Amino acid sequence: MAHRHDSEPNTGTAQRPFADALARLKEVGLRPTRQRLALAKLLFDGGDQHITAEQLHGMARNASVKVSLATVYNTLHQFRDSGLLREVVIGQGRSYFDTNIHDHHHFFVEPMGQLVDIPVDSVEVGQLPTPPDGTVLDRVDVIIRVTRSA
């Protein structure tokens, strides 16, 4: 339920701050089921990814992991709510889930909808206006839309 944006102790390799899928699930209080463990492995082993539900479902199929699409959606949402993932809504239909939960921004390559991370310190956003009436700031998304030139 609560969001977590902390910087981890970062034991082990820089590539996999804390590699153990089980440890992640424990840490956010999700029962380590077969499906969740498998999906966590697919998501968090290897570098940062921007992935859709359908894509993850496909990856699971490829890896011979039996998971229903509904469970993929459920799991992605739980991970998002636990702060393990960040949801990025950019294009028309689809949602991307970003395994990079640190503060950062995105290039969005149209029209194929590819996402590329931008470190937060590559963009200088200063002087935010005050939020309207009875609202409170959640987060700032900077999306730099680019198109293929070649």
Place this chain on the structure above:
Amino acid sequence: MAHRHDSEPNTGTAQRPFADALARLKEVGLRPTRQRLALAKLLFDGGDQHITAEQLHGMARNASVKVSLATVYNTLHQFRDSGLLREVVIGQGRSYFDTNIHDHHHFFVEPMGQLVDIPVDSVEVGQLPTPPDGTVLDRVDVIIRVTRSA
């Protein structure tokens, strides 16, 4: 086809830079049909709006303008392609069409999905990173997500 982001000569009231729906259509080379004229009036008379296709369809119904939903979609896309509107994709399902085509950003009030304009000079974005490989910059969207606090 070509996008227009020019500042208009701004004849007449500041409220309606150039009020005539017919003039707008002529200017971008769209045939001034009954439906397009009516929709243009609904969109461009009165201040800046963020509107969905369904909402515009509803407004047309209210104004006793007979237009099908398909035509609303077609027209919104044509207006967008002509630079009369800007499409803003932010929430899960829906697309907003913004009658303010000048450079600006948005507050997005979750969870009800209300949009509020932010003048471009209220946000300071400096030092953009260079776009990836064979891509060219299209535009920069800054979305400040806020939630109801009260």
Place this chain on the structure above:
DNA sequence: ACAGTACATTAGAACGATTATAAACTGTTG
């Protein structure tokens, strides 16, 4: 270990926004 219960997974249906289709219409041109 076992029962009990709370939580998870699943297939499939349902949903909402959008897009495609194909027929009917409008307006313009020769």
Place this chain on the structure above:
DNA sequence: CAACAGTTTATAATCGTTCTAATGTACTGT
């Protein structure tokens, strides 16, 4: 007026996502 190019329309189809209700699995206390 006939032909034509562009428009509009109702409807069906599609896409990603969410819901539902049945079944399965994991943790708790004993």
